[in-house]
Amino acid sequence: MPPNRPLADDDAQPFESSPYATLVLNLGRALMHAGSPSHRLEAAMQVMADRLGLTAEFFSTPTALMVSLGDGNRQQVYLARVEPGDPNLGKLAELTAIMEGLASGALDPIEADRQVQEIDARPPTYRGVTLLAAFMAVSAGACTLIGGGLREMLAAGVLGGLTGLCVLLLRRGPDLARLIAPVAAFLVTFTGTLWCGYDGHTALMPAVIAGMIALIPGMDLTISTRELATGHLVAGAARLSATIMVFAFLSFGLAAGGAAGQALIGQVDLIDPSPLPPGLFFIGLGLAAIGFVALFQAVLRDGPWILLACMISVGAAGLGGLIGSPVMGAFLGGLFVAMSSNLFARITGRPGSIMLLPGLILLVPGSIGMRSLAAIVGQDILSGLETAFLAGMIAVALTAGMILASVLIPPRISL
Helix, strand or coil: CCCCCCCCHHHHCCCCCCCHHHHHHHHHHHHHHCCCCHHHHHHHHHHHHHHHCCCEEEEEECCEEEEEEECCCCEEEEEEECCCCCCCHHHHHHHHHHHHHHHHCCCCHHHHHHHHHHHHHCCCCCCHHHHHHHHHHHHHHHHHHCCCCHHHHHHHHHHHHHHHHHHHHHCCCHHHHCCHHHHHHHHHHHHHHHHHHHCCCCCHHHHHHHHCCCCCCHHHHHHHHHHHHCCCHHHHHHHHHHHHHHHHHHHHHHHHHHHHHHHHHCCCCCCCCCCCCCCHHHHHHHHHHHHHHHHCCCCHHHHHHHHHHHHHHHHHHHHHHHCCCHHHHHHHHHHHHHHHHHHHHHHHCCCCHHHHHHHHHCCCCHHHHHHHHHHHHCCCHHHHHHHHHHHHHHHHHHHHHHHHHHHHCCCCCCC
16 A cells, blocks of 8 residues: 655645635524524525535534535535524524625625624623513413413513523523523422412412423424424434423423422412403413514514514414314414415515514424423323323424425525
8 A cells, every 4th residue: 555645735725715615614603603403504504605606515413513615526524513502583684684795796705704703793682681571571471372361470470580580690601501491490380389389379380381481492392303304313313302301301390399399388289270361362472572572682673573473373373273183283383484484584585583483482382391291290191191292293293384384485595
C-alpha cells in the first residue's frame, strides 16, 4: 500500500469559498434556536441552498445540525451542536425575511450573515413580569378550554404564575433548567392540593393540569409524530424520547406534590368542575391567545392572527365533539389550522408557524397525557393506559390532518 502523501495546499483549502457556506450554518443554528422542528428546518434550508446555488444536504436532530456542502467528489461537512430553543415567532419572521432578501438579491451574504447573528444573539422580547403574566393568562384561559369553571380558572391562573416563576428562576443555568419540570409540577400540585383542600368546591385536576400546561410536552409529542411520519426517524425518535422523559418528570412532581399536600390537609376528593358561566369560554380563549403572544415571543401585530388560529382550532375540535369523536376532532383541527397557516404564509409571506403553533397547542394531547399519567400514579392502571392510547391516537390524527393540509394548500416556505 503506498504511503500517505502529504496534503497539497489546494487540498487543505475549503472548496466552498463562497461566504454562503458560513451563512447557511449560522442560519440553520438560528432557526433551531428559534424552535424550528427538524422536518421544517431541513426543508427550508434545502430551499435556501438551492436558491443560492449551493450543492448542499442537511441533517438535523433536536440538538445538532449537520451541513454538507459540495458534491460527492469534494465535500465539506459542518457540525453545529445546538441546545434546542423555545419557540420564538418574532425571530422566525425576521429570519424568513432575510431568506427572502437573499433569494431576491436585496441582501448580500455578508450583510445577511451579520443580521442572522444579531437576531440569534438578541434576548427574548418578553421577559420578567410580562412573561410571568403570560403564563398566568395561558393557564387561566386553557382551564376553561379543558372543562374548568370560574373557580378552577382562578386557581389555574395562580398556579400558572407558579409555573412561570419556576421557569424564570431555574432556566438561568443548564443544570437548574433540567429541574424545571419536576419542581414546577411539585409546587403546582402541592399548592393546588392545599387550595382545593380549603375550598372543597374547586376541582383539583383541571386547575393543576391547566396550571402546568405550558410545560406539558404535547406539542413535542405531535412534532415527533410528524417527524416520524415524514421520514425524519432520528429526529422523531430523539424528540419522542425527550417527550417521554418530560412526562415522567412531570408525573413524579405531580405525585410528590399531591402526597405532600394531602399529608398536611388530608384526602382531597376529586370532584367535577364548577359550572362554566356564559361567555367565560370565550374570555378564556381570548386570555389564552394574549398569553400565546408573549409565550411564543410573537410581535403584537400578530395577535389577531393568533386569536384567529385559536378560534379555528377550537371550532374544528368542536365539530369532532358533535360527532362524539375527539380523534376526528383532532384530525379536523389539524387540517383546518394547517390549511389556514399555509394560506396565511402564501398571502403574507410570513412564517405559517405564526398561526400553526398557537392553533395546534390547543389541540395537542398534552393534557390527556397528563391525565393518563395521573391515573397510573393513582393505581388506576387500566384507565391510565386507555387514556394514554387516546393521547397517541390524537397525536397521529393531528399529524394526518397537517400532512393532508400540506397537500391541499402547499406551504409557501417550510418554517
